[in-house]
Amino acid sequence: MDNLDDLKAIWHTAKTDNLPSSKEMIKLVKGFRGQKLRKKWLVIILSLALSCLIIIALFIGQFKLVTTFIGGGLMAASALLLAATNVRSLKRFYRLDDCSNLEFLAFIEQTRQNQIYYYKKTMVMILLLCSIGWGLYLYEPVRQHTLWLIATYTGAAIYLAIMWFIVRPRTFKRNAEKLNVITRRLESISKQLK
Amino acid sequence: MTTFEEIYNRYAPQIFRVCLGYTNDADQAKDLVQETFISVWKNLPGFRNQSQISTWIFRIATNRCLRALEVAKRMPVAELPFDLVETREESQEEKLNFLYQCIAELEETDRIIISLELEGLPQAEIAAIVGLNSGNVRVKIHRIKEKLSQKFKAHGQFR
Numbered sequence: 627m628d629n630l631d632d633l634k635a636i637w638h639t640a641k642t643d644n645l646p647s648s649k650e651m652i653k654l655v656k657g658f659r660g661q662k663l664r665k666k667w668l669v670i671i672l673s674l675a676l677s678c679l680i681i682i683a684l685f686i687g688q689f690k691l692v693t694t695f696i697g698g699g700l701m702a703a704s705a706l707l708l709a710a711t712n713v714r715s716l717k718r719f720y721r722l723d724d725c726s727n728l729e730f731l732a733f734i735e736q737t738r739q740n741q742i743y744y745y746k747k748t749m750v751m752i753l754l755l756c757s758i759g760w761g762l763y764l765y766e767p768v769r770q771h772t773l774w775l776i777a778t779y780t781g782a783a784i785y786l787a788i789m790w791f792i793v794r795p796r797t798f799k800r801n802a803e804k805l806n807v808i809t810r811r812l813e814s815i816s817k818q819l820k
Numbered sequence: 821m822t823t824f825e826e827i828y829n830r831y832a833p834q835i836f837r838v839c840l841g842y843t844n845d846a847d848q849a850k851d852l853v854q855e856t857f858i859s860v861w862k863n864l865p866g867f868r869n870q871s872q873i874s875t876w877i878f879r880i881a882t883n884r885c886l887r888a889l890e891v892a893k894r895m896p897v898a899e900l901p902f903d904l905v906e907t908r909e910e911s912q913e914e915k916l917n918f919l920y921q922c923i924a925e926l927e928e929t930d931r932i933i934i935s936l937e938l939e940g941l942p943q944a945e946i947a948a949i950v951g952l953n954s955g956n957v958r959v960k961i962h963r964i965k966e967k968l969s970q971k972f973k974a975h976g977q978f979r
Binding site: 642644731 | 836837862863871876879948965
């Protein structure tokens with residue numbers, strides 16, 4: 627095209643003088659904290675701490691029934707599984723500092739697949755381990771007081787039912803809608819690079 | 821080692837123009853510049869010179885553009901009419917706005933490619949940023965230029 631220089635000349639007339647100065651930008655970036663990654667770090671630290679706490683409690687506490695140890699072990703395992711999933715996810719994000727648009731699109735697609743896998747498999751596994759563990763763990767402390775036993779298990783059952791049948795499907799639905807929008811856009815962008 | 825300040829002063833205007841070409845929205849382009857340099861700030865100590873620093877920064881910026889979902893909503897739904905012949909002399913600002921409008925009608929990756937081309941980046945570098953081979957990029961640039969040229973001619977900009 628003969629007129630590319632004209633287009634370039636027009637392109638370079640865009641005003642850029644209202645951009646922050648380098649000093650302002652440094653102030654801005656120093657104040658920024660990666661919300662998403664910070665959340666992941668927090669989940670990792672808290673779930674590891676919880677897992678340690680459960681194991682310590684099992685050793686320090688004067689528990690006699692094997693169900694308590696199995697229950698504690700299952701809860702610790704679910705916390706460890708949650709930590710491991712987030713560590714894996716964090717590692718992927720940290721590796722993403724220098725990639726082309728094509729690689730980036732592949733990364734987003736993989737993230738989407740991982741999210742679906744998490745909701746359909748990992749989350750179910752974590753909740754299942756935690757629920758069974760919780761049920762077993764609670765038995766020993768409350769078994770001698772019928773009222774406590776009934777109250778504790780009813781409370782736990784209601785809480786787990788809300789998590790299983792209301793919170794989890796809602797979260798999944800909300801995220802699924804977001805993921806569907808991303809999928810449609812990704813498909814269209816990926817086609818452009820073929 | 822180049823400092824963050826030097827990098828910012830050198831690349832911020834270029835990144836802003838590329839993001840503006842993609843979004844056609846100055847505020848959103850400024851946000852994307854900010855996001856880009858937050859990423860540069862965080863990752864600069866670990867930058868291992870596997871690619872040129874400019875390639876690295878433009879990759880971050882264009883990936884941010886692709887990720888910005890809400891951009892799609894602001895794009896025009898209808899094509900600009902081809903038969904709209906303007907005879908009056910337009911100001912630079914009007915010409916620039918028309919260029920942005922034309923770019924906004926392109927597909928996402930074409931918007932990125934032409935913005936990088938207009939910014940004056942070598943085609944080999946554009947290929948490294950987008951992830952295509954140089955031949956593909958050359959063909960794409962040729963086609964995009966054709967499209968833009970037709971629109972500008974129809975608009976009475978080119979002789």
